[in-house]
Amino acid sequence: MSTTIIEACWNRIGVNGDQSCDKLQQHVHCRNCEVYAAAAQQNLQRPVSDDYKKEWAAHFRRDAGEGQQQDLSCLVFRIGREWLSLPTRMFVSVAPSARPHRLPHRSGRGLSGIVNVSGTLYPCMSLADLLGIDESEGEAATHSHTFARLLLTQWEDQAYALPVADLHGILRYAGASVQAPAATINKGLSRFLSGVITHQDMRIGVLDEALIGYQLARTLR
Structure with missing residues (x-):
């Protein structure tokens, strides 16, 4: 399992929280903030678990002919x-x-x-x-x-x-x-x-x- 922890400040002090963040006055919404963008990059680059890799490997190994095509x-x-x-x-x-x-x-x-x-x-x-x-x-x-x-x-x-x-x-x-x-x-x-x-x-x-x-x-x- 991934051990990456993302600090979701937007849920505490941002638009989904109490809106006390001092950056809101400048950015209006958390999605315009560099902290939010950095968290998105961190989420996309996080390591994935072996189980996740095995699940998708099995998915792509599956024969395309399996199941009946709705033709x-x-x-x-x-x-x-x-x-x-x-x-x-x-x-x-x-x-x-x-x-x-x-x-x-x-x-x-x-x-x-x-x-x-x-x-x-x-x-x-x-x-x-x-x-x-x-x-x-x-x-x-x-x-x-x-x-x-x-x-x-x-x-x-x-x-x-x-x-x-x-x-x-x-x-x-x-x-x-x-x-x-x-x-x-x-x-x-x-x-x-x-x-x-x-x-x-x-x-x-x-x-x-x-x-x-x-x-x-x-x-x-």
């Missing part, structure tokens, strides 16, 4: 009681929830209508319908007050608005940590999943970007 990023949201995710690159922005206006002669499964977000019209797509999720099951799963939102997303040249019951936010994760979906997941949802990731106490379904994008585009045809 992927997704946006996590909830529909019904299912926590799901899509790659962050698909999303443009998040908007408050809005009631869609139905389109005449268009009642296809998955297309709820159109929504106006800041003067721009977006087709409002129901992932609950497309994935076979019961939206009414979600309230009891959270035990907290939540806010529904619209996720504005872009697939190829088409923009979409996706209503969600809750939004967790952006999550970085390791691609190597993705697990296979459980066999108990409903078939309507499971065929759109490329895997499952775990975060805190959440099991998050990783939606296949290409399949979801294709299904959204197909619904608009």
Whole structure:
């Protein structure tokens, strides 16, 4: 252990003490004083213990491949009681929830209508319908007050608005940590999943970007 003792006068008679130091009138603050600067130099040049050296030597000897690199990023949201995710690159922005206006002669499964977000019209797509999720099951799963939102997303040249019951936010994760979906997941949802990731106490379904994008585009045809 280092035996260097630094006299921290700024904590006794300086700005953090009783402010009785006669140098304060000239320097205003201890950080402008030569005594404070000398103490900083002394602290930086103090000898370090063998344990400290060993700890950092072990840190830098560690293989850079140890642990899993968080190489992927997704946006996590909830529909019904299912926590799901899509790659962050698909999303443009998040908007408050809005009631869609139905389109005449268009009642296809998955297309709820159109929504106006800041003067721009977006087709409002129901992932609950497309994935076979019961939206009414979600309230009891959270035990907290939540806010529904619209996720504005872009697939190829088409923009979409996706209503969600809750939004967790952006999550970085390791691609190597993705697990296979459980066999108990409903078939309507499971065929759109490329895997499952775990975060805190959440099991998050990783939606296949290409399949979801294709299904959204197909619904608009």
